[in-house]
Amino acid sequence: MKKTITTLFSLVFIFSVKAQVCPVFITHMITGNQVQYNATCPDNPAAWSWFFNGGTPQFASIPNPLITYNTPGNFISACSVSGGPNNCSASLSTAQDSVTILGSGVPEIKKINDVQIFSRGSIPTFEIESTSSQKVSVELFDITGNLIDVVFKGNLNGGTNIFQMRPIDLPIGNYVLNILTESGKITRKFHWNN
Secondary structure (H helix, E strand, C coil), X not given: CCCCCCCCCCCCCCCCXXXXXXXXXXXXXXXXCEEEEEEECCCCCCEEEEEECCEECCEECCCCCEEEECCCEEEEEEEEEEECCCCECCCCCEEEEEEEECCCCCCCCCCEEEEEEEEECCEEEXXXXXXXXXXXXXXXXXXXXXXXXXXXXXXXXXXXXXXECCCCCCCCEEEEEEEEECCEEEEEEEEECC
C-alpha cells in the first residue's frame, strides 16, 4: 500500500513601500502686507499642505498661495507634501519659512503717481513719476530699519525721474524704499534677488 503525501505551500508576498523624505523648497515675494509663497518639490507630490501663522487664509492646499497679513510682525509658515510617485511622507517632508511684515498706514501722497523698482545690471534702479516738481529725499533701508543709502536728495522734476543707487553689493533680501516729500512719505517694500 502506497501512501501519497501532498504538501501544499502557500507563499504570500507582502510589498510595502516606505514613505520617503521628499525635499521641499520655499521662496516668497512680499508686496505690502501680502506674501506670494512658492513651494517646489522635485518628487512631484500629490498633496500640498500649508499653515500660515497670522495669515489669511490660515491654511492652503496649493503649491503657490497668496497670503495676507493684517498686522505687522514676524510670521512663520510651514509647508508639507505627501503622496506622489515617491510616496512622500507628510511628517518627514516639510519646510518652514518666515516673513516680516512692516507696519502699513503710511500715507500715499497725491503728487507721486508711481514708483517702480527694477534692476539695471546688478544695481537697484528706482523710477518715480511725479505730477509736479517737489523736494524729496529717497532713502533705502534694510528690513530692520538700518539706513543703507540716500539714493537722492533734492528737487524731483515733474514727470519720470530715474535714480540708481551708488554701486554697492546689495545682498539678496527684503528692503524698504522711503520717499520723503513736502506733503508726506511713501514707502515701498521690495525683495532684491539680483
